[in-house]
Amino acid sequence: MSLLVPFDGSVLATNALERASTFGDLLDEEVVVLTVIPDDADYARARGWITEGEPFDAEAIAAGMQRRADEVAPEATFRTERVSSDEPTATSTTNVVREIRRVAGEVEASVVFIGSENAGSVIAPQSSVGSPVANDQRYDVYVVREPGEEIDPEELADIDSTQDDL
Numbered sequence: 001m002s003l004l005v006p007f008d009g010s011v012l013a014t015n016a017l018e019r020a021s022t023f024g025d026l027l028d029e030e031v032v033v034l035t036v037i038p039d040d041a042d043y044a045r046a047r048g049w050i051t052e053g054e055p056f057d058a059e060a061i062a063a064g065m066q067r068r069a070d071e072v073a074p075e076a077t078f079r080t081e082r083v084s085s086d087e088p089t090a091t092s093t094t095n096v097v098r099e100i101r102r103v104a105g106e107v108e109a110s111v112v113f114i115g116s117e118n119a120g121s122v123i124a125p126q127s128s129v130g131s132p133v134a135n136d137q138r139y140d141v142y143v144v145r146e147p148g149e150e151i152d153p154e155e156l157a158d159i160d161s162t163q164d165d166l
Helices: 011-027 041-046 058-072 092-106 130-134
Strands: 002-006 030-038 077-083 109-115 140-144
Touching: 002 011, 002 092, 011 030, 011 058, 011 109, 011 140, 030 041, 030 058, 030 092, 041 092, 058 077, 077 092, 092 109
Parallel strands: 002 030, 002 109, 030 077, 109 140
Antiparallel strands: none
16 A cells, blocks of 8 residues: 655645655555656646746656655655547546546555645636546545635634634
């Protein structure tokens, strides 16, 4: 069994990798970091992997993602998979989701750690891999999110609070 972290270098994916690394240490499970790279320059630009006008270079993207992952979890196993955009009815995001799910099965992931800013409300925007990956019943999903803003401690109440204005 292993812990799988789909990693695109974003802040949320980095937070997910940090959490997975902590869990991996505690549970003595291998952490597998997976970057899926579609052959789609627009997808790469949208994620900040390349800038406008910069040529698409999957090898350079993979090396950059590995460097970023190694800074967070040097003990993790880094893995890159390439997917083709040849299928006319599938988006790059769909292809990435399929590959994440395939690799999760292959590495027998017990938990997949996903960074999603929409956790707790919706993890199904068109560009998110969160919902389709979370729907697979073969593994648990740990969703890592950042709250939109600092929460005032006075606005929080215990679950068994007797406050009337909740």
